[in-house]
Amino acid sequence: MRISRIALFASAPILLGACASVGGGGRYADADLAVARAAMAEAQNSNLAHDLVASLTTEVGPRSAGSPGDAAAVAWAKAKLTSLGFDRVWTEPVRINAWIRGAARAEIVTPYPQTLAVAALGNSVSTPPEGITAEVAYYENFDALKADTSERAKGRIVFIDNAMPRTRDGSGYGKTVPGRGNGAIEAAKRGALAVVIRSVGTDHDRMPHTGGMRYDDKIARIPAAAVSTVDGDMIRRQVQSKQPVKLALFMQNSTRANMESFNVLAEMRGTEKPDQIVAIGGHLDSWDLGTGAIDDGAGVAITVAAAKILREVSAKQGVKQKRTIRVVLFANEENGFDGAIAYTNAHGKDQHQLVAEADLGSDRVYRLDSGVSEASLPWFAPLGPLLAPLGIEMGPNTGKASSDLGHIGGVHNLPAATLHQDASRYFDLHHTPNDTLDKVDPANLKQVVAAWTAVVWLATQADADFSGAPAKKN
Amino acid sequence: MRISRIALFASAPILLGACASVGGGGRYADADLAVARAAMAEAQNSNLAHDLVASLTTEVGPRSAGSPGDAAAVAWAKAKLTSLGFDRVWTEPVRINAWIRGAARAEIVTPYPQTLAVAALGNSVSTPPEGITAEVAYYENFDALKADTSERAKGRIVFIDNAMPRTRDGSGYGKTVPGRGNGAIEAAKRGALAVVIRSVGTDHDRMPHTGGMRYDDKIARIPAAAVSTVDGDMIRRQVQSKQPVKLALFMQNSTRANMESFNVLAEMRGTEKPDQIVAIGGHLDSWDLGTGAIDDGAGVAITVAAAKILREVSAKQGVKQKRTIRVVLFANEENGFDGAIAYTNAHGKDQHQLVAEADLGSDRVYRLDSGVSEASLPWFAPLGPLLAPLGIEMGPNTGKASSDLGHIGGVHNLPAATLHQDASRYFDLHHTPNDTLDKVDPANLKQVVAAWTAVVWLATQADADFSGAPAKKN
Numbered sequence: 001m002r003i004s005r006i007a008l009f010a011s012a013p014i015l016l017g018a019c020a021s022v023g024g025g026g027r028y029a030d031a032d033l034a035v036a037r038a039a040m041a042e043a044q045n046s047n048l049a050h051d052l053v054a055s056l057t058t059e060v061g062p063r064s065a066g067s068p069g070d071a072a073a074v075a076w077a078k079a080k081l082t083s084l085g086f087d088r089v090w091t092e093p094v095r096i097n098a099w100i101r102g103a104a105r106a107e108i109v110t111p112y113p114q115t116l117a118v119a120a121l122g123n124s125v126s127t128p129p130e131g132i133t134a135e136v137a138y139y140e141n142f143d144a145l146k147a148d149t150s151e152r153a154k155g156r157i158v159f160i161d162n163a164m165p166r167t168r169d170g171s172g173y174g175k176t177v178p179g180r181g182n183g184a185i186e187a188a189k190r191g192a193l194a195v196v197i198r199s200v201g202t203d204h205d206r207m208p209h210t211g212g213m214r215y216d217d218k219i220a221r222i223p224a225a226a227v228s229t230v231d232g233d234m235i236r237r238q239v240q241s242k243q244p245v246k247l248a249l250f251m252q253n254s255t256r257a258n259m260e261s262f263n264v265l266a267e268m269r270g271t272e273k274p275d276q277i278v279a280i281g282g283h284l285d286s287w288d289l290g291t292g293a294i295d296d297g298a299g300v301a302i303t304v305a306a307a308k309i310l311r312e313v314s315a316k317q318g319v320k321q322k323r324t325i326r327v328v329l330f331a332n333e334e335n336g337f338d339g340a341i342a343y344t345n346a347h348g349k350d351q352h353q354l355v356a357e358a359d360l361g362s363d364r365v366y367r368l369d370s371g372v373s374e375a376s377l378p379w380f381a382p383l384g385p386l387l388a389p390l391g392i393e394m395g396p397n398t399g400k401a402s403s404d405l406g407h408i409g410g411v412h413n414l415p416a417a418t419l420h421q422d423a424s425r426y427f428d429l430h431h432t433p434n435d436t437l438d439k440v441d442p443a444n445l446k447q448v449v450a451a452w453t454a455v456v457w458l459a460t461q462a463d464a465d466f467s468g469a470p471a472k473k474n
Numbered sequence: 475m476r477i478s479r480i481a482l483f484a485s486a487p488i489l490l491g492a493c494a495s496v497g498g499g500g501r502y503a504d505a506d507l508a509v510a511r512a513a514m515a516e517a518q519n520s521n522l523a524h525d526l527v528a529s530l531t532t533e534v535g536p537r538s539a540g541s542p543g544d545a546a547a548v549a550w551a552k553a554k555l556t557s558l559g560f561d562r563v564w565t566e567p568v569r570i571n572a573w574i575r576g577a578a579r580a581e582i583v584t585p586y587p588q589t590l591a592v593a594a595l596g597n598s599v600s601t602p603p604e605g606i607t608a609e610v611a612y613y614e615n616f617d618a619l620k621a622d623t624s625e626r627a628k629g630r631i632v633f634i635d636n637a638m639p640r641t642r643d644g645s646g647y648g649k650t651v652p653g654r655g656n657g658a659i660e661a662a663k664r665g666a667l668a669v670v671i672r673s674v675g676t677d678h679d680r681m682p683h684t685g686g687m688r689y690d691d692k693i694a695r696i697p698a699a700a701v702s703t704v705d706g707d708m709i710r711r712q713v714q715s716k717q718p719v720k721l722a723l724f725m726q727n728s729t730r731a732n733m734e735s736f737n738v739l740a741e742m743r744g745t746e747k748p749d750q751i752v753a754i755g756g757h758l759d760s761w762d763l764g765t766g767a768i769d770d771g772a773g774v775a776i777t778v779a780a781a782k783i784l785r786e787v788s789a790k791q792g793v794k795q796k797r798t799i800r801v802v803l804f805a806n807e808e809n810g811f812d813g814a815i816a817y818t819n820a821h822g823k824d825q826h827q828l829v830a831e832a833d834l835g836s837d838r839v840y841r842l843d844s845g846v847s848e849a850s851l852p853w854f855a856p857l858g859p860l861l862a863p864l865g866i867e868m869g870p871n872t873g874k875a876s877s878d879l880g881h882i883g884g885v886h887n888l889p890a891a892t893l894h895q896d897a898s899r900y901f902d903l904h905h906t907p908n909d910t911l912d913k914v915d916p917a918n919l920k921q922v923v924a925a926w927t928a929v930v931w932l933a934t935q936a937d938a939d940f941s942g943a944p945a946k947k948n
Contacts, residue, residue, distance in 0.1 A: 204913070291588070434704070438704055
């Protein structure tokens with residue numbers, strides 16, 4: 001997950017039951033509802049999704065755009081999707097600019113020397129070879145920096161101490177991440193030599209959270225790094241000692257422009273309306289520090305497993321799949337969004353019945369929001385009773401796809417669904433070395449796959465076309 | 475805390491109430507019991523212990539023996555104890571051999587390349603400059619290695635995959651740590667080139683736990699390192715793929731022999747029996763990866779705060795302290811035990827009324843074991859009703875001092891007490907970069923200090939001499 005998620009969290013007022021009260025379950029054929037129920041049951045017994053995350057994290061591991069892991073992940077995905085029996089598996093090229101992390105070190109030099117756990121933010125330039133040593137200009141949060149009209153930051157290292165609140169819906173991320181994305185711009189505007197942020201995370205681990213940041217072509221490009229939340233506390237305590245705090249920062253990063261990566265696509269083709277697409281997926285790339293289990297190995301696994309289970313169960317029950325289920329595994333979501341843009345460019349004219357992305361970890365779904373035409377809302381309603389036993393409530397008709405599929409969804413105003421997952425612990429791990437397989441709870445993951453099978457299947461089989469004037473634009 | 479703790483955990487069967495049923499509270503003067511109660515109340519209101527941990531971790535930070543932090547910690551302790559009004563503050567020299575951590579890197583080379591989070595174990599020799607690359611000889615646990623009479627380990631890197639169980643009493647440590655301490659010896663006996671262990675820890679963080687290891691002069695000295703528990707899982711999964719797993723390990727460490735450090739001692743002198751000593755303390759050194767908040771900044775803070783609070787409260791109530799309370803802050807507990815041995819050598823002839831060390835973090839005390847003469851047991855009994863409101867049970871008369879004071883206690887069969895702290899989360903953090911101030915729960919820490927004030931005060935004021943034939947030798 002990257003900065004672009006912010007948009008997602010900004011919306012979605014809670015109007016529980018708004019959908020469930022409309023329509024009823026009578027419009028689907030009994031056989032279709034039976035497939036949904038059987039697929040959900042199968043999902044809750046199946047280890048497929050967990051096996052997929054285990055395989056991806058163990059056999060590929062970190063896979064940042066342009067790295068050897070990126071190429072290995074594309075090869076892994078092609079082989080895996082083919083072996084799972086998708087009707088079509090193919091890749092589409094994506095031009096990327098690779099950013100490659102080098103060494104990073106930071107320490108407090110005065111008043112009390114301390115080594116800091118630090119990581120460069122994605123896209124950051126390097127420091128000079130001798131590093132940067134300067135006094136800290138402390139800001140309690142990003143707003144305080146933006147409001148500063150003094151010369152305090154000039155010639156200094158700006159430190160932004162924003163603490164991210166823990167919430168189920170992950171909304172603390174959107175409130176905190178602007179300091180990561182735009183901190184370097186605002187600091188450089190004020191003459192700072194570098195910016196260091198408290199990690200955008202809810203943990204107390206001595207692990208920095210990386211993540212994308214950006215520059216403005218008109219503003220000097222200064223190095224940008226994150227220290228762990230714990231080290232942020234250390235900087236603050238030393239600042240509170242009222243003595244000048246001096247930091248030393250050293251980072252060497254590099255870039256390689258105009259490389260090639262790939263979106264990997266796979267379809268379970270429909271029979272009656274094969275050109276109408278239910279597009280689901282996650283992103284295949286990950287940050288480089290962890291092995292990308294929750295971000296976004298889980299999303300890859302959830303959507304691949306849902307498509308596979310639906311094919312198996314519907315075949316076993318002799319029910320024909322009407323529309324095509326397309327799984328898209330995106331390139332470089334984290335540090336460029338290039339795969340999303342490439343997909344939008346290549347598939348803007350496809351007929352999308354629904355777009356939905358899984359990119360918020362592996363914990364349980366607690367709410368489903370539709371984002372479809374008013375006329376087709378009754379076709380969403382039967383999901384209420386199907387999902388209720390999983391502890392999932394029906395939300396308002398303001399759903400959007402997140403991340404990559406959110407891009408095409410926004411550009412073309414596509415019908416969408418949001419399966420809200422519990423993000424309470426997601427940001428403990430997000431973009432850190434701790435994003436590893438052991439953090440995926442197998443039981444929670446099964447619940448998520450079960451929810452996705454139901455949503456995808458009904459979208460695939462509904463008589464109604466979901467497109468047209470969703471209640472709220474992406 | 476270091477290997478020497480093992481002895482502690484091996485004993486202490488639970489015989490609740492064994493002490494509380496003996497004697498009764500009548501033998502102490504009412505004024506003495508009033509001081510105990512008032513000191514406990516004060517301890518639960520006082521931020522002193524937390525302030526001490528904050529000061530030590532912020533202003534000194536990591537302080538492994540022989541490092542600049544070690545010298546800074548000694549200076550910190552002298553200044554702090556003096557400012558707190560101890561009657562006497564002094565240092566005693568301790569010869570140490572410093573071991574200095576250099577760079578460490580490890581990775582899986584085949585079948586699936588992965589970077590591993592690794593740290594050298596304390597005392598480990600370096601690898602050759604080009605590192606060591608070899609196939610893994612996998613052992614599920616240390617016993618499996620010791621039982622191996624084959625040539626499987628020869629020319630390989632031994633990996634010991636012992637997982638440490640989580641327990642309240644920390645007893646999982648004693649079961650797991652032999653592989654850390656002696657793994658290199660057993661691996662080298664079998665011709666291995668290096669040993670790598672799964673960290674001795676209960677967490678799932680991507681952080682290796684360091685800790686002391688030893689060599690045998692008759693056996694080749696091979697490099698010894700720990701990977702995080704998560705990376706241990708990764709190695710195991712790759713081994714389970716049935717393909718040969720090859721590791722590359724690079725470490726550069728160094729030593730400096732015959733350096734000087736210091737035990738720091740401070741006394742609140744008694745009036746009636748000033749030469750009888752209630753000796754409490756913790757160790758001033760820490761491992762180098764974290765800032766030594768729970769290991770053992772907490773122990774330093776608990777015992778210093780208990781002595782200070784007792785002096786203040788007894789003075790306020792006009793009650794004279796009979797014996798001398800001595801706080802000993804030990805040098806190099808972690809990687810040589812030199813401070814403990816120096817104290818035993820220097821103070822073996824002192825009259826110790828009680829020895830007790832705090833070296834198991836900052837979480838709540840749940841049981842008190844005495845370790846005193848049968849005749850003096852009634853003088854322990856009044857602690858039962860005093861401590862019960864803190865949720866502390868009375869245990870058997872098999873208590874011992876842990877760590878440093880456990881050394882002199884064992885050598886001279888000294889009367890002792892064990893204040894058992896809840897170690898459930900201690901080994902998530904122990905010897906890692908995560909041993910930081912934020913892990914100290916202020917409320918729990920206050921409870922611990924309150925318990926110590928009661929125990930120390932009654933030992934100081936009891937008519938009885940606690941020494942002589944404890945039920946169980948140290």
